[in-house]
Amino acid sequence: MRATTRPFERRLLHDANPGTSRMTTLLVQVLVLVLLAVLVGIWALRFPYPAFWLRGFLPARKRWPEREIRDWLGNGRFHRGFLKFFNRDPERNPPSDPGLLAPADGLVTSAEVRDGIRYLVIALSFWDMHVQRSPAEGKVVAIQLSGDGFMDGEGRDFAFLRVKQCPVQTRVVLDTKDYGRLAVRLITSIAARRIEVWPCEGDMLARGQRLGRILLGSTVVLEMPEDFPLRVEIGQRVCAGETLVAAGASA
Amino acid sequence: MTPFVWSAGHIGWPLFGILVFSALCLLATDIVWRTTRTSFRKLGACVALAWMIGIAMALIAYFG
Numbered sequence: 001m002r003a004t005t006r007p008f009e010r011r012l013l014h015d016a017n018p019g020t021s022r023m024t025t026l027l028v029q030v031l032v033l034v035l036l037a038v039l040v041g042i043w044a045l046r047f048p049y050p051a052f053w054l055r056g057f058l059p060a061r062k063r064w065p066e067r068e069i070r071d072w073l074g075n076g077r078f079h080r081g082f083l084k085f086f087n088r089d090p091e092r093n094p095p096s097d098p099g100l101l102a103p104a105d106g107l108v109t110s111a112e113v114r115d116g117i118r119y120l121v122i123a124l125s126f127w128d129m130h131v132q133r134s135p136a137e138g139k140v141v142a143i144q145l146s147g148d149g150f151m152d153g154e155g156r157d158f159a160f161l162r163v164k165q166c167p168v169q170t171r172v173v174l175d176t177k178d179y180g181r182l183a184v185r186l187i188t189s190i191a192a193r194r195i196e197v198w199p200c201e202g203d204m205l206a207r208g209q210r211l212g213r214i215l216l217g218s219t220v221v222l223e224m225p226e227d228f229p230l231r232v233e234i235g236q237r238v239c240a241g242e243t244l245v246a247a248g249a250s251a
Numbered sequence: 252m253t254p255f256v257w258s259a260g261h262i263g264w265p266l267f268g269i270l271v272f273s274a275l276c277l278l279a280t281d282i283v284w285r286t287t288r289t290s291f292r293k294l295g296a297c298v299a300l301a302w303m304i305g306i307a308m309a310l311i312a313y314f315g
Contacts, residue, residue: 022260029262036274043281050285062285 060085060127069126073216086216089131092241094208099231100135100246101208102238103184104128104220108245110234113226120222120230120245122238124214131213132186132220133241134205138176143197145170170195172211179228179248185221188214208241255313265313272305 043051048065055063064082072078094101106124113119124130146169169187176182186195197212199205214220228246232238238245255263280298283289289297 019260026261029267033262033267033270036271040274040277043278047281051281054282054285057282058285 055081061125064126066126086126086130088129089210089213090129092133092208092239094241095244097244098178098248099244100179100182100222100224100228100248101133101241102232102243102245103135103211103222104132104238104240105130106220106238108232108234108236108238111230111232116226117223118226118228118230118246120224120232122220122222124218124220126216129240130215131240132184132211134174134207134209134211135182135184135222135224135245136174136176136179137207138174138179138182138205140172140199140201140203140205141175141181142173143170143199143201144173168195170197170212172197172199174205180225183223184211185219185223186212186214187219187221188216265309268309269306272309273302276302276305 039051039053046052049068050058050063050065064079064085068079069082072082102122104122104124105128106122108120109123110121111118112121169185172184172186174182174184186197188195194215195212196215198210199212205211222245224246228248230246232243232245253263255265257263276298280294284291284294287294
């Protein structure tokens with residue numbers, strides 16, 4: 001049986017449907033515009049730093065720009081994602097080739113020689129992995145702490161070599177069977193001043209084993225005999241526990 | 252009120268389109284600026300051109 005509608009009901013239906021449709025269209029338009037306004041507003045407030053929805057698409061250096069990290073160093077409020085990224089500790093596979101491994105991720109900035117010792121300076125950026133590794137198998141014979149005073153900027157250059165007051169640092173001395181006496185200096189910045197060294201004096205370290213961590217630090221220096229031929233150049237990026245930085249004297 | 256701004260009980264489609272397109276242009280420019288090494292002037296010129304073409308298309312669709 002076919003349903004019949006009264007005239008006023010037909011009029012109501014005729015009027016109601018377009019009205020509902022218009023209202024839905026307006027609602028959707030307003031929602032879209034409000035969403036876009038919020039996105040643009042957040043973008044404008046965050047500028048020149050990336051908005052949160054953008055971070056996932058950007059490489060680390062652009063995701064957390066240096067200026068923004070320095071602001072965080074000032075106010076102590078770090079982005080949670082950055083801290084997670086900064087505290088990463090990936091596994092590393094030391095190569096089977098003989099030689100000294102890089103103790104840290106970063107950029108080789110100098111390899112000066114003083115009094116028969118070569119100081120291989122590796123500068124770490126905010127985006128480098130900050131866990132250090134042993135350059136060779138050996139025994140920890142000393143862990144020396146020094147430099148509580150003011151330091152030289154961010155410690156990118158080895159203050160020790162520039163006859164300036166040493167930055168906050170920890171020197172881990174290793175006695176190795178193949179390479180003799182080595183030392184790894186972990187140097188931190190004025191902003192952080194925190195260094196963790198995990199082994200104790202007398203502990204044996206495997207080649208490439210985790211040695212410690214600089215919290216928002218900047219420099220790691222590998223001390224080795226000057227006659228060890230270098231396998232890296234100034235300006236080269238090295239990888240802790242994986243890049244061969246020098247061959248032994250016999251190589 | 253002109254149908255460009257308001258028509259049939261909702262925001263006029265040309266105006267709506269221009270607003271959405273402009274916002275997306277702005278956000279997309281930011282992504283490109285951060286992810287590429289394009290010079291600021293070159294990027295600005297490209298975006299301005301793309302934006303004008305988009306607006307022109309919206310206007311042509313409406314008035315044409």
